[in-house]
Amino acid sequence: MTATASAHPVVPSLFVSHGAPLFAVDAGETGPALTRWGQALRAQFPGLRGVVVMSPHWMARGVRVTTGALPATWHDFGGFPSALYELQYPAPGAPALAQEVLDLLAAAGVAAQGDAQRPFDHGAWVPLMHLFPQADVPVVQVALPVGWGAREVFALGQALAPLRRDGVLVLGTGSMTHNLGEFFGGAREAAPYVVEFSRWVENAVASNDREALLDWRSRAPHAHRAHPTDDHFLPLFFTLGAAGWGGDTAPGVDWISREVMYGMLAMDAFAVAGA
Numbered sequence: 001m002t003a004t005a006s007a008h009p010v011v012p013s014l015f016v017s018h019g020a021p022l023f024a025v026d027a028g029e030t031g032p033a034l035t036r037w038g039q040a041l042r043a044q045f046p047g048l049r050g051v052v053v054m055s056p057h058w059m060a061r062g063v064r065v066t067t068g069a070l071p072a073t074w075h076d077f078g079g080f081p082s083a084l085y086e087l088q089y090p091a092p093g094a095p096a097l098a099q100e101v102l103d104l105l106a107a108a109g110v111a112a113q114g115d116a117q118r119p120f121d122h123g124a125w126v127p128l129m130h131l132f133p134q135a136d137v138p139v140v141q142v143a144l145p146v147g148w149g150a151r152e153v154f155a156l157g158q159a160l161a162p163l164r165r166d167g168v169l170v171l172g173t174g175s176m177t178h179n180l181g182e183f184f185g186g187a188r189e190a191a192p193y194v195v196e197f198s199r200w201v202e203n204a205v206a207s208n209d210r211e212a213l214l215d216w217r218s219r220a221p222h223a224h225r226a227h228p229t230d231d232h233f234l235p236l237f238f239t240l241g242a243a244g245w246g247g248d249t250a251p252g253v254d255w256i257s258r259e260v261m262y263g264m265l266a267m268d269a270f271a272v273a274g275a
Contacts, residue, residue, distance in 0.1 A: 009044070009045070010164050010165050010273070010274070011041070011045055011048070011164045011165075011167060011168060011169050011170075012041075012164075012169075012243070012254070012271040012272055012273045012274075013157070013164060013169070013170040013171070013172075013239045013240075013242040013243040013271070013272050013274065014037075014169060014170070014171045014172070014239060014269070014270070014271045014272075015171075015172045015173070015174075015235065015236050015239040015240075015268075015269060015270055015271075015272075016034065016127040016131070016171065016172075016173045016269045017030070017173070017174065017175045017176045017257075017265070017266060017267045017268050017269060018055075018122070018123050018126050018127045018173045018174070018175065019175060019261055019265045019267050020183070020261075020262070020265065021077045021080055021084055021122050021126060022080065022081075022084070023126055023127075023130075023261075023267075024084055024087055024122070024126045024129055025081075025083055025084060025087075026261075027130060028259055028261055028267065029257060029259045030130075030256075030257040030259045030261075030267040030269060031130040032130075033256050033257045033269070034127065034130040034131050034256065034257070034269060035130050035131065035133065037131070037254075037256050037269075037271065038130070038131035038132050038133075041169070042132075045167060047167050048137060048167055048168075048169065049094075049097065049138070049166065049167040049168050050094045050097045050137060050138040050139065050140060050167075050168050050169070051128065051132075051137055051138070051139045051140070051168070051169045051170075051171055052097070052101060052139075052140045052141075052142060052160060052163060052168055052169070052170050052171065053124050053128070053139060053140070053141050053142070053170075053171040053172070053173060054141070054142045054143075054144055054153075054156075054171070054172050054173070054235045054238045055121055055123030055124045055141065055144070055173050055174070055235065056123055056144055056173075056174050056231040056232045056234065056235060057076060057121035057122060057123035057124075058118065058121050058123070058124075058141060058143045058144065059143060059144050059145070059146050059231065060143035060144075060145060060146065061145070061146050062111065062112070062113065062143075062145055063105060063110055063111065063112035063113070063142065063143060063145055063156070064112065064113055064114075064115045064118070064142070064143040065098050065101050065102055065105075065112055065113070065114050065115065065140060065141070065142050065143075066093060066098060066114075066115055066116075066118045066120075066139075066140055066141040066142075067093070067095050067098040067099070067114035067115060067116045067140075068093045068095070068115075068116045068117065068118065069092065069093045069095055070090070070092055070093055071091075071093050071118060071119050071120050071139070071141070072119035072120070073087070073088045073089045073090070073119065073120055073125055074119035074120060074121050074122070074125075075087075075122065076121045076122055077122060087129070089120060089125035089128060089129055089135050090135050091120070091125075091128065091132070091135040091136070091137060091138065091139045092138045092139070093138060093139065093140065094138035094139065094140050097138060097140050097163075097168065098114060098140045099114075100163065101140055101142065101160060101163070102114060104159050104160055104162060104163070105156075105159055105160075107159075108155075108158075108159035110155075110156065110159055115143075118141065120139065120141060121141075123173050123174070124139065124141050124173065127171075127173050131171075137169075142156070142160075142238075144231065144234060144235065148234070149230070149234075150213075150214045150216065150230075150234060150237045151214055151237075153234045153235070153237040153238050153241070154214065154237040154238070154240060154241040154246075155241060156238060156241060157170065157172070157237065157238040157239060157240065157241025157242035157243075158241040158242065158244075159241075160241075160242050161241070161242045161243070161244055161274075163242075164242060164243075164274075170238070170239065170242035170243075171239070172235030172236055172237070172238040172239035173235055174231070174232040174233055174234065174235040174236060175232040175233070175265060175266065175267075176197075176198050176201065176226075176233075176236075176266035176267065176268035177194045177197055177198065177226040177227065177264060177265060177266040178226070178227055178228075178229075178232035178233070178265070179225055179226060179227070179228055179264055181228070182263070182264040183262060183264065183265070188263060189263060190260035190263060190264075190266075191260075191263050191264050193221070193222035193225050193226065194226065194260055194263070194264055194265075194266050195260070195266075196221045196222060197220055197221055197222045197223065197225075197226040197266070198258065198260075198266045198268055200220050200221055201213070201216070201220065201236075201268075202255060202258075202268070202270075204216075204220075205240070205245070205253055205270065205272075206250075206253055207250070208245065208246060208247075208250035208251075210245070210246030213237075213240075213246075214237075216233070217230075226266075239272065240272065242274075243272035243273075243274035244274035245272055245274055251272050251273055251274035252272070252273040253270055253271070253272055253273075254270060254271040254272075254273070255268070255269075255270045256269040256270055256271060257269040
């Protein structure tokens with residue numbers, strides 16, 4: 001992991017596939033890879049101030065931002081082993097950082113409201129358990145607005161890019177592929193469409209092909225099978241927008257995981273070291 005050359009290093013932005021809730025206890029290869037990446041980030045940025053995260057498991061009508069001082073851990077799923085419901089991720093909130101988020105959004109012309117009661121959903125706390133197991137990095141969560149597409153979410157990330165120059169990790173969590181209708185098929189090998197879609201996305205990110213990726217529904221192979229709905233893919237654009245990706249200069253990209261779980265859940269994670 002490398003920062004951009006600057007007198008004040010810029011924190012990379014990060015996309016993480018959080019897969020199924022079982023990822024909390026069945027970490028595969030991706031969980032340890034995220035832990036190593038988080039350790040390297042803390043070593044490079046010992047003054048890391050916080051995380052601003054978008055998860056598809058908080059969808060709201062309009063932009064919402066958590067402002068609570070200690071959001072609860074929400075087990076927003078059912079039918080899983082009891083051990084999952086005993087897990088807690090007691091990371092502090094960051095009311096001051098939340099206000100910075102609200103101010104940046106207002107400056108960009110984005111209407112947003114604070115929410116002091118919202119807990120952390122599993123799309124946020126499960127990957128954060130692997131990234132920062134000690135739960136000592138303050139966290140602010142931003143809702144995914146209902147009805148927004150890739151371009152709007154990308155612009156939302158762009159509005160928050162200045163945070164990265166001030167010691168804040170901007171994190172989008174979702175899933176590189178997310179067809180839950182195939183979840184219980186029992187497959188052990190990665191389905192070919194999962195690999196083809198994931199590597200198309202990786203190539204588009206690596207080649208800085210902004211228009212192709214923003215038009216992923218029409219251009220990516222197997223897009224509708226990989227994502228019957230958009231919600232788990234859209235946080236990827238939050239990450240890319242915050243990174244300053246897609247401009248004249250291609251930023252450095254660090255692909256952290258290409259693992260596929262259960263044959264159909266691509267667990268890709270990558271960091272973008274933009275300016």
